[in-house]
Amino acid sequence: MHISDGVLPVGAALASGAASLAIAAWSARRIQGEELPKVAVVTASFFVASLLHVPLGPTSVHLLIPGLVGVLLGRAAFLAIALGLVLQSLLFQFGGLTALGANALMMGIPALICGWLFQTFKGQARKRQVLVGGLAGGLGTVFSGLILALLLATGGEDFFGVARLALLAHVPVVAIEALVSAFTVSFLLKVKPELLQARDALHRES
Numbered sequence: 001m002h003i004s005d006g007v008l009p010v011g012a013a014l015a016s017g018a019a020s021l022a023i024a025a026w027s028a029r030r031i032q033g034e035e036l037p038k039v040a041v042v043t044a045s046f047f048v049a050s051l052l053h054v055p056l057g058p059t060s061v062h063l064l065i066p067g068l069v070g071v072l073l074g075r076a077a078f079l080a081i082a083l084g085l086v087l088q089s090l091l092f093q094f095g096g097l098t099a100l101g102a103n104a105l106m107m108g109i110p111a112l113i114c115g116w117l118f119q120t121f122k123g124q125a126r127k128r129q130v131l132v133g134g135l136a137g138g139l140g141t142v143f144s145g146l147i148l149a150l151l152l153a154t155g156g157e158d159f160f161g162v163a164r165l166a167l168l169a170h171v172p173v174v175a176i177e178a179l180v181s182a183f184t185v186s187f188l189l190k191v192k193p194e195l196l197q198a199r200d201a202l203h204r205e206s
Helices: 010-029 033-049 066-092 100-121 126-153 157-169 171-191
Strands: 053-056 059-062
Touching: 010 066, 010 100, 033 066, 066 100, 066 126, 066 171, 100 126, 126 157, 126 171, 157 171
Parallel strands: none
Antiparallel strands: 053 059
């Protein structure tokens, strides 16, 4: 679900780049020193997950995990996703440098939303936290697909068909990511529940 160079109009690419830089700076300011190892691990997981592409008709799909990144990192999720996208673009030419801002918005904003949803509605019961974590994981991909459609729409009517195809192709990914997120939350609740609790930056005072 990466947008390549030349797909977006120049104005849309510049505006999304400026917005992404601003949000990334805001995200970086809210990372505490002791959280850096966690951010690094989640960034690496996002980087690897997005590299696994599966051909599907004229397009291809891959895991996005913005919802899970948001669940684990809160406000730091946007910076983690932006860094992962930079590495993917420079090392493997996934997406483009001029579209980097758009790609960061497409996956980073859903991560922030899903992180907020998880911390707001997770409650205390383990089953509820697993359920909400799974929903957040699936919704992250849904939101990314919707933002992709909006970004492609800035390029004109010719891209509407591409946007629809990309959304339909990622329907199975939504289900898979919901399951992956639910499993990850369940596992962390057993072995290290503090990773899902106290230091969520979305609820930290500015």
